Structures are given as structure tokens and as C-alpha cells.
Amino acid sequence: MMYKQELTPEDLLKIIFEYTAKIANERQLNAVLVHMADMGRELILSDRCTVWLIDETNHEIYTTVAHGVDEIRIPFGTGLVGNAISAGEPIIIEDAYSDPRHNADNDRRTGYHTKSIITVPFRNNDGEIIGAYQAINKLTEVDYFTSRDLELLSLAASYAGKSLESVMLHQEIIDTQREIIFTMGEIGEIRSKETGNHVKRVAEYSYVLALGLGLSVSQAELLRTASPMHDIGKVAIPDAVLNKPGKLTEEEYDLIKDHTKIGHQLLKGSKRELLRTASIVAEQHHEKWDGSGYPAGRKGEDIHIFGRITAVADVFDALSAERVYKEAWPLEKIEKLFREERGRHFDPRVVDVFFAELPKLLQIRKRLADEE
Known part of the structure; x- marks a missing residue:
């Protein structure tokens, strides 16, 4: 495979400014999640990056935006990402298959081989964890994630988590408006x-x-x-x-x-x-x-x-x-x-x-x- 070179400080700043501007100007939840995943992947040169959210109602964590896969839902507290969210602490794994917390079902289903993993929870403005970043497989010659990657992904998580909360609240208002409008529309039709x-x-x-x-x-x-x-x-x-x-x-x-x-x-x-x-x-x-x-x-x-x-x-x-x-x-x-x-x-x-x-x-x- 072709290895990538670690980014210079100038490259990192360019990525951060580019994606923070995109996220700040976006009001659609799914688009924000896509920008977050892309920013995480580019910052730490991973093959894939997933943005996980907490579903309090169903006691699950889920992702609708993940490079290479469709929506995934798992019980709260399971898997590496579930453990990171429950503990409120990041996790770095050099070899996923040597860690009992790694769930290899998705690899077996898709044929993808997960090696290195980094997972970083992100919080809202009140300090509550609302989800996590998870990046998979480092694409540099050093094929595992380092403390530098943790710093960069934590920086992305700190900004994106707070921005995400604002968009989620906006989406909740839109959903409420839509529900009211449907209900009022139904009243006219029922009559x-x-x-x-x-x-x-x-x-x-x-x-x-x-x-x-x-x-x-x-x-x-x-x-x-x-x-x-x-x-x-x-x-x-x-x-x-x-x-x-x-x-x-x-x-x-x-x-x-x-x-x-x-x-x-x-x-x-x-x-x-x-x-x-x-x-x-x-x-x-x-x-x-x-x-x-x-x-x-x-x-x-x-x-x-x-x-x-x-x-x-x-x-x-x-x-x-x-x-x-x-x-x-x-x-x-x-x-x-x-x-x-x-x-x-x-x-x-x-x-x-x-x-x-x-x-x-x-x-x-x-x-x-x-x-x-």
C-alpha cells in the first residue's frame, strides 16, 4: 500500500479551518456528521472515521455516517466505542484483534480488516457525552495511532461536539414544527x-x-x-x-x-x-x-x-x-x-x-x- 506522510502544522491548520467553517455554516444534521467524519479522517490520516451518537430512548449507540458502511446500531456500553462512551475516556488500540472489547462481526460481514483503532468521546456545552469519534487503520508507515493523533482527534471532538449540539437542537425544533403542521393538516382533512x-x-x-x-x-x-x-x-x-x-x-x-x-x-x-x-x-x-x-x-x-x-x-x-x-x-x-x-x-x-x-x-x- 502507499503510505501517507504525516501532515505539517500548516496542513493541519488548513484542514481545521476548512471543516470548522463548513460545520459552522451547516444546519442539516446529516451534513454536519459527514463533515465531522471527513475532518477526523483527514486530520489523523485514518482509512475510515465514524461518528457515533447516543440514542437514550433505545439505550443504544448508533451511526448514520460511517466511511464504508451503512447505519450501525449496538447496545449502549458494548464494543470499543461503547466502552469509551461509558467510561468517558479515549481508547487507542494498536491491534484490534488482540483486544477482547473489539467486535469483529462487521469485519466478517464486510471482509474489511480492522487493525488499529482510536476512539474519542465528545461532549456538549454542559459537559455531557453525546457521542464519539472512532477512526480505524492508520495510513502512515507507523501503522497505529499515537498520542499526537489523540490530541488532534480530541481537538476535533471538542469543537464538533459543541457545534453538533446546536444543530441537533435546531433539528428538534424543525421536527416539532413538522409534527404540529402535520397534526393541523390532519384536522382539516379529517373534517x-x-x-x-x-x-x-x-x-x-x-x-x-x-x-x-x-x-x-x-x-x-x-x-x-x-x-x-x-x-x-x-x-x-x-x-x-x-x-x-x-x-x-x-x-x-x-x-x-x-x-x-x-x-x-x-x-x-x-x-x-x-x-x-x-x-x-x-x-x-x-x-x-x-x-x-x-x-x-x-x-x-x-x-x-x-x-x-x-x-x-x-x-x-x-x-x-x-x-x-x-x-x-x-x-x-x-x-x-x-x-x-x-x-x-x-x-x-x-x-x-x-x-x-x-x-x-x-x-x-x-x-x-x-x-x-
Whole structure:
């Protein structure tokens, strides 16, 4: 194998500054974990670096970011990393197979040979251990980790652990907002005899379509989180109209259409980007590309892209689902409608992405199917 040369102080500073800047500017948890793993690997010239976190609820430690492997979960306190976290002390092993704490199951499963290991716990701002770095196999001529490596990885752990806590708290806030929005969205759907899974499916469909259109991951995620509120205005529509089994009168249909304006009014005053986005979706998801929709008769690109995407996602789910008042449409009939309505009801580009991503949408539909 080709050995690497130990890094100069200038090289080390460059790596530290590069990754601390990346971590400081990142709000997505998984991206921070990737940066942490890459920083650890480059600082101490290891073959692989894993970032482990503690799952207090399940009494486990786990990693979703590890070079060369998928997610791993092990009982709390087991393995080298579990021992390091439990003791709150780093561990350096020159030969993993001579240490009884090393679990070789992953090596046997993957064919990878672990030799040297270094494990360093990291702490949050209150000094509590929340996870650990674990690097495997030193790539220099001295093929084991040294006290210098311990100093460098401890430095990375000290910074990254505190930054990680901030991102995890941010993620917890986002998750809480998402839960509240789903719950509020379900309230609107339940009143109109829909199911909670309707808003979940529309959210997932919208995410796939947004990415297919070339929107950024952050914009697609914003839409996925906001779209469950598209029918929140139904909370103000009388039950007698909302669930009328027969044909609606013109006045009753006007009342139904008002749910778009009501939803917009409920949400538009918020300073939060998420709720402002939800207000756009609530108002514009019944607008049509040719200008024949409601509430404002917007046309073409005057309709916000989030409204155009949600329109396709909402109609696809409405046609796919069986309800007490209708049978589910067969896929061929749904496809025919979208082809006919391309450029009339729906943005042509969104329809094209709909067909391109249809296999993914069908997987979502199956995964989130309504219970019998």
C-alpha cells in the first residue's frame, strides 16, 4: 500500500479551518456528521472515521455516517466505542484483534480488516457525552495511532461536539414544527372525511417532484414540511357543506372554494418562513395553469412553483385513494388525465416530472397506504 506522510502544522491548520467553517455554516444534521467524519479522517490520516451518537430512548449507540458502511446500531456500553462512551475516556488500540472489547462481526460481514483503532468521546456545552469519534487503520508507515493523533482527534471532538449540539437542537425544533403542521393538516382533512395519510403522501410526493424539477434540497424540504397545511382552511367550512353527499349548489361550491383564502389568511402574517410557505400553498394549490382555477385565477408562472407542485401531488393522491363517495381510479386513467390536463390544469414541466418520477410516487403510495 502507499503510505501517507504525516501532515505539517500548516496542513493541519488548513484542514481545521476548512471543516470548522463548513460545520459552522451547516444546519442539516446529516451534513454536519459527514463533515465531522471527513475532518477526523483527514486530520489523523485514518482509512475510515465514524461518528457515533447516543440514542437514550433505545439505550443504544448508533451511526448514520460511517466511511464504508451503512447505519450501525449496538447496545449502549458494548464494543470499543461503547466502552469509551461509558467510561468517558479515549481508547487507542494498536491491534484490534488482540483486544477482547473489539467486535469483529462487521469485519466478517464486510471482509474489511480492522487493525488499529482510536476512539474519542465528545461532549456538549454542559459537559455531557453525546457521542464519539472512532477512526480505524492508520495510513502512515507507523501503522497505529499515537498520542499526537489523540490530541488532534480530541481537538476535533471538542469543537464538533459543541457545534453538533446546536444543530441537533435546531433539528428538534424543525421536527416539532413538522409534527404540529402535520397534526393541523390532519384536522382539516379529517373534517372532510380524508385520512391523515393523505397529507403525509402529498408531502412526500411534493418533495420528490420538487427535487425532480431541480429545486434545492432545502427548498424541497421546506415544501414537504409546509404542504400538509394545503387544506387547513377547511376548518372554517360548515360540515353540512364540506361533507354533503350530493351535488353542491353554486353558493355551496363558492363556500368550499373559500378554504384557499381562509388558509392563506390564517398563515400569511407569520414571520416564520415555514408558515409563510404554507400560506402560499394553501392559497394557490387550486389555481390552474390556464388561469381557470381559484381563488384568484392566476395563470402560468404567476402561480408559485410550490402551488403548482402541490396541485399535482394533491390531485394524484385524491384520484388514487378510495373514499366512501368514490372508487380509487386505476393508474391508467390517472395517467390519461394528467396527459390531458398538461398545460391546462397543470404546469407542463411538473407533469413531465410526475411521469419521470412515477415509480417513486407509487412506492410512497404503497408505503403510506390507508389502513383498511
